Amino acid sequence: MKSYLKLNLLFLFLCLHQLVSAQTQYTINASWQFIKDDEISDVNDFLSKLNKSENIDLPHTWNDKDVIDEHQGYYRGAGWYTKTVKIPSSYQSKELFLFFEGVNTVAEVYINSKLAGTHVGGYTRFVVPISEWIQFDENKLQTTFQVVVKADNSFDEMIPTLTADFTFFGGIYRDVNLVVKDKVHFNFEDDASNACFITTPLVSASEGKVHLKARIKNSATDKRKLKLVSKIYDPKHQLILEKKSKLQLDHKENRVVDIDFETIAQPLLWSPDHPHLYTVVCEIWDAKSNTKLDEVTNPLGFRWFKFDTDKGFFLNGKPLKLIGTNRHQDFKGIGNALPDYLHYKDIQMIKEMGSNFLRISHYPQDQSILEACDRLGILTTVETPVINTVTEDEQFDKNCMSAQLEMIRQNYNHPSLIVWAYMNEILLKPKYKKEPKRYKQYTDYVLQLAKKLEAITREEDPYRYTMIPNHSGLDTYKNAGLTEVPMIVGWNIYDGWYGRSYDALEDKLTKFHDTVKKPLIITEYGAGADPRLHSLDPSRFDFSQEYATAYHQHYIKVIKKLPYVAGANVWNYADFSSEQRVDAVQSINNKGLVGINRTPKDVYYFYQASLLELPFLALSTKSWKRRTCIEDENNKGIATLPVQVFSNQSDIELYINGKSIGHKNVENSIATFEVPFTNGINKLKAISGEEEDYAEVRIDLLPRSLEQFPINGLSINLGDKRFFYDDQIDQAWGLNQTYNKGSWGAIGGKSFVRTFNRRQHPYGTNQPIEGTYNDPIYQTQLVGIEQFKLDVPPGVYEVILHFAELEGNHVKHLPYDLMDDEEMDNEKVSRTFSVRINDELLINRLDLMNQYGEYKKVEIKTEIKVSNNQSIDIQFDKIVGEPILNAIEIYKK
Ligand code: GCB
Ligand code: CA
Numbered sequence: 001m002k003s004y005l006k007l008n009l010l011f012l013f014l015c016l017h018q019l020v021s022a023q024t025q026y027t028i029n030a031s032w033q034f035i036k037d038d039e040i041s042d043v044n045d046f047l048s049k050l051n052k053s054e055n056i057d058l059p060h061t062w063n064d065k066d067v068i069d070e071h072q073g074y075y076r077g078a079g080w081y082t083k084t085v086k087i088p089s090s091y092q093s094k095e096l097f098l099f100f101e102g103v104n105t106v107a108e109v110y111i112n113s114k115l116a117g118t119h120v121g122g123y124t125r126f127v128v129p130i131s132e133w134i135q136f137d138e139n140k141l142q143t144t145f146q147v148v149v150k151a152d153n154s155f156d157e158m159i160p161t162l163t164a165d166f167t168f169f170g171g172i173y174r175d176v177n178l179v180v181k182d183k184v185h186f187n188f189e190d191d192a193s194n195a196c197f198i199t200t201p202l203v204s205a206s207e208g209k210v211h212l213k214a215r216i217k218n219s220a221t222d223k224r225k226l227k228l229v230s231k232i233y234d235p236k237h238q239l240i241l242e243k244k245s246k247l248q249l250d251h252k253e254n255r256v257v258d259i260d261f262e263t264i265a266q267p268l269l270w271s272p273d274h275p276h277l278y279t280v281v282c283e284i285w286d287a288k289s290n291t292k293l294d295e296v297t298n299p300l301g302f303r304w305f306k307f308d309t310d311k312g313f314f315l316n317g318k319p320l321k322l323i324g325t326n327r328h329q330d331f332k333g334i335g336n337a338l339p340d341y342l343h344y345k346d347i348q349m350i351k352e353m354g355s356n357f358l359r360i361s362h363y364p365q366d367q368s369i370l371e372a373c374d375r376l377g378i379l380t381t382v383e384t385p386v387i388n389t390v391t392e393d394e395q396f397d398k399n400c401m402s403a404q405l406e407m408i409r410q411n412y413n414h415p416s417l418i419v420w421a422y423m424n425e426i427l428l429k430p431k432y433k434k435e436p437k438r439y440k441q442y443t444d445y446v447l448q449l450a451k452k453l454e455a456i457t458r459e460e461d462p463y464r465y466t467m468i469p470n471h472s473g474l475d476t477y478k479n480a481g482l483t484e485v486p487m488i489v490g491w492n493i494y495d496g497w498y499g500r501s502y503d504a505l506e507d508k509l510t511k512f513h514d515t516v517k518k519p520l521i522i523t524e525y526g527a528g529a530d531p532r533l534h535s536l537d538p539s540r541f542d543f544s545q546e547y548a549t550a551y552h553q554h555y556i557k558v559i560k561k562l563p564y565v566a567g568a569n570v571w572n573y574a575d576f577s578s579e580q581r582v583d584a585v586q587s588i589n590n591k592g593l594v595g596i597n598r599t600p601k602d603v604y605y606f607y608q609a610s611l612l613e614l615p616f617l618a619l620s621t622k623s624w625k626r627r628t629c630i631e632d633e634n635n636k637g638i639a640t641l642p643v644q645v646f647s648n649q650s651d652i653e654l655y656i657n658g659k660s661i662g663h664k665n666v667e668n669s670i671a672t673f674e675v676p677f678t679n680g681i682n683k684l685k686a687i688s689g690e691e692e693d694y695a696e697v698r699i700d701l702l703p704r705s706l707e708q709f710p711i712n713g714l715s716i717n718l719g720d721k722r723f724f725y726d727d728q729i730d731q732a733w734g735l736n737q738t739y740n741k742g743s744w745g746a747i748g749g750k751s752f753v754r755t756f757n758r759r760q761h762p763y764g765t766n767q768p769i770e771g772t773y774n775d776p777i778y779q780t781q782l783v784g785i786e787q788f789k790l791d792v793p794p795g796v797y798e799v800i801l802h803f804a805e806l807e808g809n810h811v812k813h814l815p816y817d818l819m820d821d822e823e824m825d826n827e828k829v830s831r832t833f834s835v836r837i838n839d840e841l842l843i844n845r846l847d848l849m850n851q852y853g854e855y856k857k858v859e860i861k862t863e864i865k866v867s868n869n870q871s872i873d874i875q876f877d878k879i880v881g882e883p884i885l886n887a888i889e890i891y892k893k
Pocket of ligand 1: 164165166424425471492524571589591
């Protein structure tokens with residue numbers, strides 16, 4: 001009985017508490033009905049089709065699957081969502097809102113079938129007031145209302161982004177909140193900011209002055225006497241300052257209130273090493289009833305900074321080289337609809353990499369990103385997604401401006417944020433390139449838009465810097481006047497990737513610096529690396545992890561060396577979805593330091609070694625767990641392979657299977673050992689002082705003589721110098737060798753090389769291959785192969801031949817490439833050949849193109865009996881054109 005009473009009291013208390021609590025906000029993400037259909041004409045049409053809907057939870061995107069399937073393109077159109085929301089009828093006296101954190105790209109919000117609000121732009125937040133559309137049921141405790149949201153990610157020439165190298169995932173892909181406020185509240189509905197804007201007009205090590213601008217709104221029909229209470233808490237959350245002011249608001253009055261706090265002596269400064277965070281709490285109280293009506297909490301950091309054209313960046317008076325990455329907001333398999341955990345985890349990994357800098361690109365991201373950067377100490381830039389090209393139209397400008405304004409107001413109070421940017425590589429895809437007059441008119445238009453964006457940014461926030469990130473075309477941007485506009489000029493530089501070589505990087509930067517005479521940030525640089533590809537002879541565009549390491553090793557050396565390079569951001573922290581991209585992994589941009597599932601690649605460890613101050617070392621082998629390799633020529637049972645150790649120490653010792661193989665010096669953060677691996681598991685240990693790292697590598701040793709035929713057979717990738725590791729089934733593909741008596745290998749043939757007008761793809765083609773996820777195996781081949789021969793012990797063998805026709809008319813362009821478009825001049829080849837095994841005809845007149853089509857995986861399997869003193873001899877008989885073979889597997893039965 002007693003406890004029953006207690007419970008009742010608790011319930012009563014909770015109810016009362018709810019009535020008096022300043023404001024209520026919670027997500028309404030669970031259980032929406034959804035239909036993806038571009039044909040739905042309006043809300044009623046949608047509601048009549050609910051029997052065809054599926055039940056989903058937010059955050060949600062409708063593109064999570066169609067960007068990974070093999071079909072080109074992904075759905076860009078409308079998606080309709082609905083949910084019935086139940087609220088206490090007592091909310092009638094309150095003001096209700098829906099707060100959307102992100103809907104891509106255009107949203108229409110209906111309450112009880114009436115249009116309550118719209119929003120354009122997929123990356124900023126927006127608020128829809130909804131009270132007016134709800135019929136409160138005073139006789140019942142609860143009232144319900146129905147929300148319908150139409151989201152649309154169609155291409156619209158009036159809405160940025162027009163084109164870019166990433167996927168425009170559609171849907172309500174961030175949280176949706178129900179917000180309940182008193183009629184008097186901080187006016188957050190106008191631009192989804194929290195309506196309190198904090199600045200530190202004066203800050204030094206000895207004192208800090210804090211200013212607060214608050215927007216207050218009274219939407220009630222009576223005038224209200226109010227108290228504004230503002231408090232500052234120190235990093236240990238002790239209250240150190242409190243200010244109270246009285247004000248009276250007429251009915252329907254909006255008021256901006258300015259508050260200056262007393263000077264804080266010796267504030268704890270905010271920096272990457274010591275991100276001391278203060279807190280500012282603003283409250284509105286009703287003066288008569290002394291109840292709290294609204295409350296907003298914001299972070300506060302005391303720091304000052306400066307970008308210098310020649311000397312780079314200074315934080316709190318000390319030079320600081322800004323080094324970090326860019327970040328996109330998607331993840332393997334779930335598109336852009338990420339749970340918060342993944343946002344926080346990314347920032348944690350970015351911090352653990354040793355970065356102090358993050359370019360939040362190409363658009364504002366989930367709030368948790370900047371919150372985590374404030375807390376962990378990572379300086380940031382954020383930008384609006386006006387990319388590659390513009391539409392010369394007022395409506396387009398308007399949408400750019402509103403995105404910029406929303407971005408600034410919504411993210412205003414983050415101490416980690418120091419630069420507002422806009423327009424990424426805006427002259428990359430210039431229209432009217434061949435009509436000088438018209439081109440000038442176009443770049444003038446871009447310039448005017450840039451000036452408008454610059455002006456609004458400086459007006460909104462005079463305390464931060466502005467930036468435009470350009471691609472490498474110095475003259476293009478300079479001639480257009482664009483380098484004059486922002487305070488910092490960013491350059492996306494891909495020398496050694498799209499551009500031939502990185503050797504001239506330093507000269508290029510010097511030229512950019514000397515010509516533009518403005519603070520400079522390398523806003524992007526990066527090299528693609530398919531986590532599955534490795535090379536002992538890395539080269540540009542081979543997508544090997546080793547080339548990416550070499551590329552970044554060079555860049556980081558130059559970046560650290562040149563004082564006027566204020567900062568640099570690797571493109572990209574993680575691999576990301578770019579549906580139309582044709583690279584090593586289809587539809588994925590592979591320039592990440594970690595994979596799309598956040599597994600670190602070698603380069604991630606390399607950056608740790610190069611940036612961390614505490615002793616660090618890491619073995620490079622972590623993501624290359626299984627390797628097929630040929631035994632050394634003069635060393636039976638051994639395969640010697642280089643192993644890199646990334647470290648900030650000077651001397652490393654390496655052990656294999658408990659035995660030391662000696663010491664090596666670290667140069668540019670890397671020590672390289674030649675390691676004698678044996679068949680099976682090899683345990684590696686690297687040591688320097690107290691630091692140790694371990695790795696296990698499984699070697700599938702390919703003997704030169706096949707007397708003992710390997711139990712897991714031979715998997716050989718032909719026409720390739722790279723090792724391929726299939727991470728889905730843990731299969732390692734080895735390199736081919738030329739046949740020798742007593743051994744195995746191919747006879748005749750040359751590696752297929754696709755020649756483009758302006759560059760050679762070093763390995764085969766970069767076209768996607770239908771029917772496989774293991775494109776690199778099929779993108780490479782031996783052309784003109786005569787035989788593949790193996791001297792094997794007698795027995796029954798299974799032979800699997802892998803083919804794909806790589807000569808085709810139909811060539812998919814890189815949709816996004818920093819080089820000019822290439823003319824593909826290949827002609828359709830005809831090719832017909834037969835395959836015999838040990839003189840018996842296996843495949844008669846194979847014509848891949850006509851039987852299967854181009855760029856299509858074709859696998860043919862057979863069995864062969866081998867008697868004493870016989871080999872397996874696979875013969876390729878040329879009929880028309882040259883015979884080919886892409887890969888081969890052989891198993892003993
Ligand atoms: C760039 C773009 C970025 C691309 C990148 C690349 O310059 O700004 O959006 O993803 O190059 O990988 O090509
Ligand atoms: Ca191949």
